[in-house]
Amino acid sequence: MLSPETRMIIKSTAPVLEDHGVAITTRFYSRMFEEHPELLNIFNHANQAQGRQQTALAKTVYAAAVHIDNLEEIMPAVIQIAHKHVSLGVKPEHYPIVGAHLLIAMKEVLGDAATDEIIQAWSDAYGVIADAFISVEKSMYQTTAKQENGWNYFKDFVVARKVKESDVITSFYLKPADGSNVPTYIPGQYISVRVSIPGEKYTMIRQYSLSQASKPDEFRISVKREADNDPNGIVSIYLHKQVNEGDRLEVSAPAGVFVLDASKTTPVAFISGGVGITPMMSMFETVATSTPERPTVFLHGARNRSQHAFDEDIRSFVNRMENASYSTVYSDEENGFITRAMLEEHVDPAGDAYVCGPVPFMVSMIRELRNIGMDDSRIHYEFFGPAMDLEELKSQ
Known part of the structure; x- marks a missing residue:
């Protein structure tokens, strides 16, 4: 629990975060990747290059400041982000790294305006928010691992079939390399695919929706090939041009909250x-x-x-x-x-x-x-x- 004084300080920083949030998160990512380049194996490089991840994080930090008196208001966002984190393989030990560099970035961007009192308040608040993420993600990991045919992090799959669906979309039918079945998933969920592309220093991860109803022995993803000059396209181009039937891909367990309520019979x-x-x-x-x-x-x-x-x-x-x-x-x-x-x-x-x-x-x-x-x-x-x-x- 945060003290009333801490919550008051956090709320007072909301206008500053609204104005300078992107500058803070841009500096944060730059610092963190300098000291922990291994995290580039998790983060989407294209989103970083285009500033999308920086903007998304800035909005999340701002929302935390606005709702600090009632963090339940941002729990839907926490759960959605936690699903993404689980699909990427984010671990509890990553949170102290993020927290330390976020606070340093606040101090560097805001200068003297980021007093010791403000930095300490945000340190306390970050601890509470990080604990919420860690708790939610721990529960997700446990549920996924206990599910029949479930696993945590990444597992080898084989491309059983590769089918062209249109001029720009190709489906990949994926089966576990160990011959096991796959877990049941909720229609609308996605998986992450992790690839090592020749010539690239770090692995790359992308999320792809599961594009068929749950089957016992396979997943299907359907990937749009992006343009050659699109920074978001490096993985899709690799899948379309280089990955063939019989090749292996690393795949995460299904995740995501955009799902069908299959219990309904209404329109x-x-x-x-x-x-x-x-x-x-x-x-x-x-x-x-x-x-x-x-x-x-x-x-x-x-x-x-x-x-x-x-x-x-x-x-x-x-x-x-x-x-x-x-x-x-x-x-x-x-x-x-x-x-x-x-x-x-x-x-x-x-x-x-x-x-x-x-x-x-x-x-x-x-x-x-x-x-x-x-x-x-x-x-x-x-x-x-x-x-x-x-x-x-x-x-x-």
Whole structure:
């Protein structure tokens, strides 16, 4: 527990953190990687280069300052981040390293304004927040390890099949190298894939949604190949060009909180853009096979037909369902976007909607779902990449 005096000091720093947070986190990462370059085996280098990770951390620190009187307010964010940490293999011993360099960075950026009293208050607060993460992640690790066929950290898998789904998306069917089965996962979850790319000094880790309903013996991920000049594309290009059937990949256990509530039988809509279709496939297939009578809508937007993955699969499932519809739009064509009118025609605002895709697509869909009368509690979504401030994006 933090003392009232400590909480008061933390709250007083919120405006400063709002103004200087990114400068602090940028300095923090620079310092930490200088002294602990081994941590570059965990962090996404592209997000670092683009400043996305620095911005995400700055917002998290600011939110902690604002909600220091009631840290329960940020627990949903803690749990979401903890899932990401577990998928990356973050360990308790990493937290003291992060804390030490974060405090030093605060002092270096803020100078004399970061008094000893302020630094001590943030040291105490960081200890409380770190303990919360460690506790949540310990529970996750224990649950994962105890699950049938479960494991912690990374395990060798073999690429059993490699299937091209569209001009830009390829599926990889992964089976444990030891011949065991895989754990059951919740539709919508993801795994991490860790690779050692020739010529790169550090390993690289990326999260990929599991793109089929849970199967006993395999995972499937469906990876979009990014452009050659995209810093985010180094792993996807490696998977597409260099990884073939029979090759091995290191894989983490399933994680993630953007998941289907499969217990419901009320109307549900899956709304995706581009590669955002991948988590929808595991959700949709689960509904199609376990509750085929559930009223279901699938709306998907792609750039064009050649980049549209899983079209035949979705149509096949729809044909076997009792009350399902499927519509697609292509942005390269006239009026090729999912609009409010389209949502009004197909989506029942009394049901649930699951949304995934590029940031502008997400912002538009969530705004329009609200406009047709859907309550926030029924709109489920996930962004790719670091945690982002949805409210800020929707105000743009």
